[in-house]
Amino acid sequence: MNDRRAQLLWFWLFAGPALAGFALFSLWPMLYSFWLSFCQYDVVAPPRFIGLRNYSYLLMDDPAFWPSIKVTLVFTAVQMPLAVAAALGVALLLNQPVQARGFWRAVYFLPSILPQAASVAVFVYIFQADGGLLNRLLALAGITGPAWTSSPVWALPVLIVISLWGFGYPMVIFLGGLQTVPRELHEAAHIDGAGAWARFRHITLPLISPVLFFNIVMGVIGALKVFDLAYAFGAAQGLIPGGPARATLFYGLNLYQQAFTYFHMGLASAMAWLLFAVIVVITWLNFRLSRRWVHYGD
Amino acid sequence: MEHHRPRHLTAVLLAVLALGACLMVLPLVWMLLTSLKTFPEILRNPPAWLPAVPRWENYRTVWEGFAYYRFFLNSVFVAVMVIAGTVLTCCPAAYAFAYYEVKHKELLFAALLSTLMLPAQVTVIPLFKAYAAMGWVNTYLPLVVPAWLGGNVFGIFLLRQFFRTIPKSFIEAARLDGASEWTILWRLIVPMSLPAVMTVVLFTFLWSWNDLFNPLVYLHNEATYTLPVGLLYFIARAEQLTGGSAGLVPWHLVMALATVMVLPVIILFVAAQRRFVEGVTASGVKG
Numbered sequence: 243m244n245d246r247r248a249q250l251l252w253f254w255l256f257a258g259p260a261l262a263g264f265a266l267f268s269l270w271p272m273l274y275s276f277w278l279s280f281c282q283y284d285v286v287a288p289p290r291f292i293g294l295r296n297y298s299y300l301l302m303d304d305p306a307f308w309p310s311i312k313v314t315l316v317f318t319a320v321q322m323p324l325a326v327a328a329a330l331g332v333a334l335l336l337n338q339p340v341q342a343r344g345f346w347r348a349v350y351f352l353p354s355i356l357p358q359a360a361s362v363a364v365f366v367y368i369f370q371a372d373g374g375l376l377n378r379l380l381a382l383a384g385i386t387g388p389a390w391t392s393s394p395v396w397a398l399p400v401l402i403v404i405s406l407w408g409f410g411y412p413m414v415i416f417l418g419g420l421q422t423v424p425r426e427l428h429e430a431a432h433i434d435g436a437g438a439w440a441r442f443r444h445i446t447l448p449l450i451s452p453v454l455f456f457n458i459v460m461g462v463i464g465a466l467k468v469f470d471l472a473y474a475f476g477a478a479q480g481l482i483p484g485g486p487a488r489a490t491l492f493y494g495l496n497l498y499q500q501a502f503t504y505f506h507m508g509l510a511s512a513m514a515w516l517l518f519a520v521i522v523v524i525t526w527l528n529f530r531l532s533r534r535w536v537h538y539g540d
Numbered sequence: 541m542e543h544h545r546p547r548h549l550t551a552v553l554l555a556v557l558a559l560g561a562c563l564m565v566l567p568l569v570w571m572l573l574t575s576l577k578t579f580p581e582i583l584r585n586p587p588a589w590l591p592a593v594p595r596w597e598n599y600r601t602v603w604e605g606f607a608y609y610r611f612f613l614n615s616v617f618v619a620v621m622v623i624a625g626t627v628l629t630c631c632p633a634a635y636a637f638a639y640y641e642v643k644h645k646e647l648l649f650a651a652l653l654s655t656l657m658l659p660a661q662v663t664v665i666p667l668f669k670a671y672a673a674m675g676w677v678n679t680y681l682p683l684v685v686p687a688w689l690g691g692n693v694f695g696i697f698l699l700r701q702f703f704r705t706i707p708k709s710f711i712e713a714a715r716l717d718g719a720s721e722w723t724i725l726w727r728l729i730v731p732m733s734l735p736a737v738m739t740v741v742l743f744t745f746l747w748s749w750n751d752l753f754n755p756l757v758y759l760h761n762e763a764t765y766t767l768p769v770g771l772l773y774f775i776a777r778a779e780q781l782t783g784g785s786a787g788l789v790p791w792h793l794v795m796a797l798a799t800v801m802v803l804p805v806i807i808l809f810v811a812a813q814r815r816f817v818e819g820v821t822a823s824g825v826k827g
Contacts, residue, residue, distance in 0.1 A: 246641075249640045249641060249642060250640075250642055252636065252640060252721045253636045253640040253642045253645075255632070256632035256633060256635055256636035256640075256721070256725075257632070257633045257636035257637060257648070257690075259629045259632070259633065259688070259689050259690050260629055260630065260633035260652065260689065260690025260693075260696060261633075261648065261652070261690075262689055263629070263686060263688075263689025263690045263691050264651065264652050264655060264690070264693075266689065267663065267667065267686045267689065267691060268655040268658055268663060269651075270666070271662070271663035271664075271665075271666035271667050271670075272658060272662055272663060274666035275662050275663065275665050275666050278665060278666065285669070285672070332557075332560065335553060335556065335557055336557075338553060340550070340553055340554065340557065341554070344813070346557050346561060347817070348809070348810075348813055349561040349564055349565060350560070350561065350564055351816070351817070351820075352564070352806065352809055353564055353567075353568075355746055355750075355805060355809065355816065356750075356802050356805055356806075357749060357750035357752075357767070357768055357801055357802065357805065358750065358752065358768075359750075359752050359767075359768035359769075359771050359772060359801070360768070360771060360798040360801045360802050361567070363771060363772075363775065363794055363795075363798050364567050364568075364570070364571045364795065364798055365567060367570075367574070367791050367794070367795065368567060368570060370791075372585075373582065373583065373585070373791075375570055378585075407564070407567070410564075411820060414817055414820040414821060414824075415820060415821060415823070415824030417821075418820075418821035418824055419824065453824050456824050457824070463657075467659055467661075469661075469752075469753055470750075470752040470753060470768075473752065473753075473756070473772075474752065474768075474772060477772040477775065477776060478772060478775050480775070480776055494659075494661060497661050498661075498753075498756075498757075501664070501665055501668075502668075502756075502757060507665050507669075510661075510665060511665050513661075514659065514661040514662040514664075514665070515662065517659055517661060517662070518658070518659060518661075518662045521657060521659060522657070525657055
């Protein structure tokens with residue numbers, strides 16, 4: 243196998259399918275959707291070039307575009323910090339010498355891998371106005387709970403709670419990072435009289451900064467891409483997706499509806515490219531900033 | 541540091557962990573309890589916490605009465621096909637990227653990895669257009685075919701990482717013995733990498749089993765639904781299906797369906813917790 247041509251042949255035999263898949267299912271659709279974002283396209287008639295009109299309509303005239311951005315940003319701004327904080331908190335607890343660590347880790351991690359359609363159905367039932375578990379518990383305390391899931395005020399907070407149930411995923415990543423922090427460093431600092439907070443701030447935090455950064459970036463990107471959660475939330479209550487009153491009209495859900503309910507495929511492609519541009523910028527910032535902030539060791 | 545930890549602190553730690561764990565498990569317990577109740581029991585106020593007699597018939601009702609087994613079998617079929625395609629195409633790709641010295645290899649690999657960043661929303665519209673033109677809508681081809689062309693890029697990444705830890709001398713020795721590259725991959729490298737392959741299989745299963753977006757886009761015929769779409773469809777039509785009980789959703793049946801859907805994931809997780817944890821940790825390490 244020192245023969246270069248034989249290597250080349252085997253390389254393409256082995257990696258060829260994956261590279262063909264890359265071209266067919268990623269590269270081509272990506273470029274084509276860029277083209278579609280400058281077209282009017284309703285599936286029935288062929289795409290017709292209309293210049294920047296999709297983009298200008300979105301930014302200036304579309305009644306749903308800005309509300310969906312607002313919902314998505316509020317969700318991101320609240321959910322991501324809470325999820326990262328909860329994940330780091332529980333990971334720090336589990337990193338202590340505690341009995342049955344594997345068991346606790348399993349319990350906290352499990353919800354994050356369950357199908358979201360099922361978890362949303364369970365939570366919608368728990369948050370039901372009449373007969374829901376939460377309002378029944380509140381009633382025992384003499385409180386009349388609101389109609390959580392069908393109230394425009396409470397719907398988004400409820401979705402945040404549901405998605406926080408899945409904080410186990412970043413938690414496991416934190417645990418992996420924490421386990422690389424050498425015990426001796428803590429012992430030495432302890433002997434030098436450093437308190438628990440000082441040790442966390444000056445030893446643990448710098449050493450786990452790569453995973454912290456990773457979880458923050460993934461948390462933001464995940465929050466921007468929310469779909470299953472929001473779609474299932476509406477569908478499980480027989481609401482129009484995004485309801486009540488657009489309170490849960492996430493960007494990804496808005497895009498899906500434009501494309502597959504109204505068949506505004508050109509417009510939806512423009513929305514997809516705006517989302518993609520934001521994700522590319524975040525990823526680029528991530529690379530730039532992480533060099534300055536993140537301690538990668540030697 | 542643990543030697544100087546006061547005993548009561550350990551107790552507090554355990555209490556906090558246990559309290560949090562109860563909150564995590566509560567929704568699942570409630571799901572299971574509800575799935576075993578009767579319709580009058582879930583409507584009663586003040587509430588019935590426990591079913592008077594566990595009604596396992598609820599499961600038969602949804603399984604047979606509402607042809608739920610069909611959604612279940614559809615989901616199983618799609619997952620099996622997706623897993624088979626993933627293993628058959630990701631292992632060779634990972635091997636090629638791990639062991640061959642080919643011009644622009646790193647560039648090609650970076651291009652492949654960059655698709656992890658590409659949101660499904662960007663590709664779905666052109667793909668839908670193409671599938672519709674080929675008559676693939678309402679078939680499983682849009683869900684399955686990408687997997688047969690190395691669609692699981694994370695899997696390729698994970699396997700390549702693992703393959704690279706295997707000393708090249710093993711491969712050289714096998715080559716001297718006259719083994720073909722194909723044989724080396726499937727008879728030597730893959731058996732040595734079973735933990736990594738299992739991790740990829742489990743995560744592929746999760747993505748396929750839990751996926752709501754793609755089935756929603758491509759499957760419009762009730763008979764083809766997978767579980768996530770089937771569950772939402774059942775809730776939407778529950779009143780009709782259960783004989784129209786005045787706008788009331790039969791949550792006991794919905795929870796039975798949810799349990800059927802969640803159970804395979806829980807069983808796999810309990811059986812292979814370490815593989816899951818390794819997979820998640822690996823996804824963070826590259827960050």
